[in-house]
Amino acid sequence: MSANMAHRRQISKANGQEIDIDVLVIGAGPTGLGAAKRLNQIDGPSWMIVDTNETAGGLASTDVTPEGFLYDVGGHVIFSHYKYFDDIIDEALPNDSDWYSHQRISYVRYKGLWVPYPFQNNISMLPKQDQALCIEGMIDAALEARVSNTKPKDFDDWIVRNNGEGVANVFMRPYNYKVWAVPTTKMQCAWLGERVAAPNVKLVTSNAILGKTAGNWGPNATFRFPAHGGTGNIWIQVAKTLPKNKCRFGEHGRVQIVDAENHRVLLGDGTTVNYKKMINTMALDHLTECIRDPELIKLSKGLFYSTTHVIGVGVRGERPERIGDKCWLYFPEDNCPFYRATIFSNYSPNNQPQASTKLPTLQLADGSKSASAEAKEGPYWSIMLEVSESSMKAINRDTLLADSIQGLINTEMLRPNDEIVSTYHRAFDHGYPTPTLERDGVLKQLLPKLEALDIWSRGRFGSWKYEVGNQDHSLMLGVEAADHIVNGAVELTFNYPDFVNTRPNAERRLVDGAQVFSGKHKAMNGTAGDGIPEALKNSIKSGVA
Template sequence: MVAHALVSLAPRHGWQSCRPPSPQAADEQIQRTGGVSIPPTNTQAFSCIPPADTFASDVDVLVIGAGPTGLGAAKRLHQINDPSWMIVDSSDIPGGLASTDITPEGFLYDVGGHVIFSHYKYFDDCIDEALPNESDWYQHQRISYVRYKGQWVPYPFQNNISMLPKEDQVEALEGMIDAAMEARVANTKPKDFDEWIMRNVGEGIANQFMRPYNYKVWAVPTTKMQCQWLGERVAAPNLKLVTKNVVLNKAAGNWGPNATFRFPAEGGTGNIWINVAKTLPKEKCRFGDHGRVQAVDADNKRVLLGDGTTVNYQKLISTMAVDSLCEAMRNEELKEMTKGLFYSTTHVIGVGIRGSRPERIGDKCWLYFPEDNCPFYRATIFSNYSPNNQPQADKKLKTMQLADGSKPSSAEEKEGPYWSIMLEVSESSMKPVDNEKLLQDSIQGLVNTEMLQPG
């Protein structure tokens, strides 16, 4: 008997960073430029834009992009109720990179891993207004692990070296002791992410987890990343507590701002932003082709939309990718400057599986994979977030392939139950990916890491 039959395979490629209107980006990549003077635009390039008084709308503030950032800006403008405004997006459905895809079989997958957590009452109130009922949400305790040498180490890795093989515990502790001693005499800030890692966790954990995992996430070596973005996103271990846990062979408790989180009961993460958009006046929202930005005349403060209408604005808030915005501005000098910006891409692969969720998967939320026996850096058990993230058990579906890569012997449609996994794979010029093999390599990675087991 084959343990796992794959009934839905949904690869999505080429999600470049900071490209909100369409799902083409990894939402954790930040591009910054400073001190750049904007050269004047060639006005001849905008002969396609009608005169300002033809098919035109006039607003004080135009917001481009209906992802969380754009919707947040529109929400504030609506509350102020003073400047006139409009929000536009090329997608028919708001949400941007926080949207959710639904496969033909009925499996839901977010555009990468997203969970909601917040320190801000205003944000919480905004979300609660959009989805106000207790039945709109499922509450979860984060259960996350790191796959390391064939075993599951509780997250965060650096707080749970007590779960490692003894020789790795020694290597990790020695590195942490060295790091603590060096930190006492350091009088400068870390110059990059790699130096931050070395100062906080030392050589052992750097090589065991931090360097390989972060390279798989960002598609950039840690030596080429700055470290000001870290904040509370990375746990700085307590050497005394870690040592105590090693001696007692004890795992550390849950850590971090998302140790508990909630997830929409219906529609995935994207349902949050669809409902946030519904709290805005319809007449101020243009989504779909008539919200698609064709050209931006920055000198004359005009934007040409996909339906041929023009919006005249006083202030522009753009969440488009920098290179896409410069392309729309038709400014050759600016377009040339954007070629120097580095970006990464995330591929998201959704795998729908027939059969009962195995005990070894249990109620895990998301899992980290620093090793090179799989292309993905993170796997999310998306079916654990809501029973509505996959088809009901009585739905009949064809088997697309078996876990061992072979084709099924029968094309007969069969009932469930079903569960699902969402995988994330990064790519950049420093970390190329073979798109033709990515899907099968990912499935083989699930087998290699014992997430799936051929019968």
């Protein structure tokens, strides 16, 4: 395999500084920072982390509007499968006053009703006709499961087998299309893990008869959120715990060219970095473009992604009773373009301007002008919306903000005469790494080819595995890649997503480079603990230093 000769010559002719290091980390999102933190703890290898952005955070960053409203890059909350992750963010934000803790209060908007999340466990809230339709489908699915001896062929098949045609048609299919921007028939189901609740048919039926709702569910039923600076502040503070001389951000850290064959990278300021190993966290398709290898580029084109539009609306007035303490809300219907709304002002009182701040009214929610252009005091509250776009789901970008505000009126989130004092719209080109039917086949070819070039590509888009794409997963992908490169340790999160997702919270941590489990579980540089898959036990025995 040979890189583009013109780009080789371009690196050779670069007049900037030349640096020699053992491990180069590309990208300062959670994955890159996790790798850098671990490399900084391991005595021996020289390393450097680079990022084209001026501040750390990547897809876990936070923007601030001119009026002082904060919006995350999508709906991020902190919940964890790893003690090591907890330790890192607690080091970055160590005080109780740095955090707010929340119970998740989430609903699905359906036919003018707020149905508690998850929808499939709360059929009792639906109109009677819809209850009957959904329960009939669940019973059919349960009976079919008794005789079926095949695995679901795609996500749509999984939905029907687990929830029945009723729930599939009224919620799961339309909602997931709005999220993923691809039909459920084009997605695999291996990514699901703990992310989608399977209904208990007996309990659902009993609750429907008695008029009860199900309890809270999911790995993020409780979560915490930074008091200041949004989610992005976590990663800015994590980056501050790293040696400054090993971090290059902005133009100094922008990757222009990757000469993978000769283990060289040309940065935006003309610096050439000669490395032995690389941990890459930029999107796989972007990486292959930087490498300029036609075979790798062709492979990466088999990966699919959607764009995420984040819309923010800042409103003057007391938080309405109808909003209450809601966290995030789901919208499967077509009366609004967004699939999820987050009441971002509920996460921290510092996510919006102080009530004493004077702001003019930009417009009323119905689009009309305010009677007065005078700047007035608050209080203020805010809503953050997410809209997906792909080649299989087009949107009108020019009207998206107006369409979203109208959608807020349609779903009774806003009243027509509510005063809007701030709006925000930003499109994140790579929003969701889609687990299509073709994804795993591409990754099984592309990632080993990169590793043969001493490039470990990890992270939300670096390894393209949505099932380990949360912030805790992403950080640990970097940590474990660093340990694998230096110590030969097993990359549990990357190789065994189902295993790490089903471990109880706060059991996993690192001790001198070894993965350790509490209770009965032993250090993984010795005997593997109970509950670890046999294939993983063998891998651990042979591979961990």
